[in-house]
Amino acid sequence: MEQFDQSLLHKYQRNQCTPEEYERVLEWFATPEGREYLDTVMTHDFDLATPDVTMSASQAGDLYKRILDTTGREQLHYRRPRWFTGLKVAAVLSGTLLLAYGGWKIYHQHRSTIIQTAYGEVRTVVLPDQSEVTLNGNSTLRYTGNWEGRKDREVWVEGEAYFSVRPSAVPRAFLVHTASDMKVEVLGTTFNLVDRHGRMQVVLNSGKVRLHSNKTPEEAIIMQPGDLVEYKEQVRTKVKNHTNPQRYSSWKRNSLQFENASFAELAQLLEDTYGVTVEIRDTSLLHQEFTGTVPSQQMDMLLEGLSQLFHLKVSHINNTVIIEEKNK
DSSP, X not given: OOOOOHHHHHHHHTTOOXXXXXXXXXXXXXXXXXXHHHHXXXXXXXHHOOSXXXXXXXXXXXXXXXXXXXXXXXXXOOOOOTTOOSTHHHHHIIIIIHHHHHHHHHHXXXXXXXXXXXXXXXXXXXXXXXXXXXXXXXXXXXXXXXXTTOSSEEEEEEEEEEEEOOOOSSOOOEEEEETTSEXXXXXXXXXXXXXXTTEEEEEEEESOEEEEESSOTTSOEEEOTTOEEEEEXXXXXXXXXXXXXXXXXXXXXXXXXXXXXXXXXXXXXXXXXXXXXXXXXXXXXXXXXXXXXXXXXXXXXXXXXXXXXXXXXXXXXXXXXXXXXXXX
């Protein structure tokens, strides 16, 4: 029989495992070695059990099968254990099997849901509290599947996302964790968040949010609607006050709005969102700024809009976008 981490099994038996440790134990229970271990331990408990129980043998067998079937990655072939006879079967359920069932429930409550969008994909996700998160292309959202009984509502984001957070019936904070080790705390609000390449940007549409670093939580900043705040490599820079927040979430409406943007910023946006390599042939363009709106439903439509709006030659060859002056 495979030797599993005994200290982890002891923690499991004392109901002291973390959600990640519960997952490891329950995944092992789904292996032949793990099921053999469970049978052995429960047989020992059976020998010590007393018949003062209320659950029937049939109910016990059904529950045991359910645990084994649901903890496995594939459908398991169930073999009724030889010791499932008589009323003492249910007594075993007051020990090891119920502990396994409790661990299985905790595992499912803490199991993370991970949503990842492809390049150019926009997807809206409804969270357990009915709040909505719209992900831009090449972005990831992670959250636990069950928020009942939790102190806070928490999600983890990488990339770009637009949040529409519903107030909680029971006052609970809504926390957004980012790869930049920054945290956005809200109670009921809408905002756009970008977190890429060590730069995090938050634009608040409505409501109120508090931003702070996990390393220095005391240095928090309170945002009001229309505020734009950026953190670059953990250095906070309040770029603008009372900007037009609709411009920063225009991608959600299948368009991209630019205001005094540089072509270097445009190149980074195309690479991050659509997964292309951008080559700007004329270096003088890198320092130019432009303002305008182009459609973003499809890459070719976006490039055609850029070409017409800024009088440029924009070519899309394989996975490379080439931008140059038209007279070149």
